[in-house]
Amino acid sequence: MTAETAExxxxxxxxxxxxxxxxxxxxREAGMRDISVATGYGRLLTLLVRMSGASxxxxxxxxxxxxxxxxxxxxxxGGRLVSLELRPEYAxxxxxxxxxxxxxxxxxxxxxxxxxxLERVAEExxxxxxxxxxxxxxxxxxxxxxxxxxxxPGAVIVGDNTLMRGxxxxxxxxxxxxxxxxxFNRMIVQDPRxxxxxxxxxxxxxxxxVKETK
Ligand SMILES: C[S@@+](CC[C@H](N)C(=O)[O-])C[C@H]1O[C@@H](n2cnc3c(N)ncnc32)[C@H](O)[C@@H]1O
Numbered sequence: 001m002t003a004e005t006a007e008x009x010x011x012x013x014x015x016x017x018x019x020x021x022x023x024x025x026x027x028r029e030a031g032m033r034d035i036s037v038a039t040g041y042g043r044l045l046t047l048l049v050r051m052s053g054a055s056x057x058x059x060x061x062x063x064x065x066x067x068x069x070x071x072x073x074x075x076x077x078g079g080r081l082v083s084l085e086l087r088p089e090y091a092x093x094x095x096x097x098x099x100x101x102x103x104x105x106x107x108x109x110x111x112x113x114x115x116x117x118l119e120r121v122a123e124e125x126x127x128x129x130x131x132x133x134x135x136x137x138x139x140x141x142x143x144x145x146x147x148x149x150x151x152x153p154g155a156v157i158v159g160d161n162t163l164m165r166g167x168x169x170x171x172x173x174x175x176x177x178x179x180x181x182x183x184f185n186r187m188i189v190q191d192p193r194x195x196x197x198x199x200x201x202x203x204x205x206x207x208x209x210v211k212e213t214k
Contacts, residue, residue: 007201010040020066023097027064030093036066037134037160038202045132045158048207049074052156054130058121059083060114060143061135065094065101067160071132072103081107082121082128084114086135115139118146127152133159138177140184148193151210157194159184163204 016024016039027034037045049057049071055078057071062085072081081103085091091109098107110117114135131147133140140159147157167173168181188196188206196208 007038007040010201014040014043016042019101020069022100023064023066023069026093026097027066030064030089032064032090032093034064036063037070041160041202041205042067042070044205045070046074048156048158049130052130052154054128054156055079056126056128056152057081057130057132058128058147058150059132059134060118061085061133062094062109063090065097067132067134068094068098068107069101069103071130072098072101072106075106079106082110082126083107084110084112084117084135086111086113115142115146118143118150122146122150126150129155131155131157133157134161137161137164137181141180141187144184144187148210148214151214153210153212153214155210157188157196157206157208157210159188159206161203162188162198162206163200165203168204 024034045067059068059071059081062068062083068081068083088111091111095109098104127150129152133143162181162185164178164181167178185198185206188208193211193214194208199205
């Protein structure tokens with residue numbers, strides 16, 4: 001087989017497993033658009049959670065639980081995932097899929113506007129050592145500020161879809177969400193509170209570490 005893209009080449013070596021393929025199928029069967037994280041980045045999420053030793057993960061944007069499973073797979077015993085999702089039916093599907101995958105006891109879904117849930121989480125005094133930002137793109141900058149605020153020292157922040165299907169790179173695109181995504185990307189690599197990098201494969205992934213001196 002000849003791979004057409006670097007992503008396809010990578011996926012030919014590390015194909016999606018049955019559990020994750022079932023999640024994509026459940027999303028399609030529910031009549032939802034499968035905008036789950038790309039296969040290669042899902043694999044990377046598991047690796048990053050495991051390598052960072054994170055025990056407390058916050059996800060913004062659950063959909064059907066694909067990335068939730070990838071994040072939960074990286075957690076050790078006693079690890080916890082809090083996932084914020086706008087739509088109750090999506091949170092229900094995600095919970096079902098995580099339960100089927102054996103992670104039901106590790107995850108808590110909070111339904112509603114993520115910005116409201118984040119305020120609640122802060123009021124409760126919760127902090128996290130890993131964040132996955134993957135909801136509405138127009139709020140990425142606010143989500144990044146919240147992540148820095150709720151971060152334990154050395155926490156990891158990951159954001160998906162940072163290229164916005166090429167719109168981020170196109171200077172003719174000057175809409176609010178693209179402009180804010182450019183600022184998000186700039187902060188990931190230049191904000192003095194962070195050390196970060198941008199991965200250009202698939203639709204772009206941002207990875208940063210929150211400095212101890214934030
Ligand atoms: C790209 S999908 C998430 C995919 C998921 N992280 C995965 O890879 O399996 C984006 C999700 O964010 C949710 N969302 C959009 N706007 C939101 C908001 N303001 N607050 C909370 N969730 C939101 C959507 O309902 C959708 O489920």
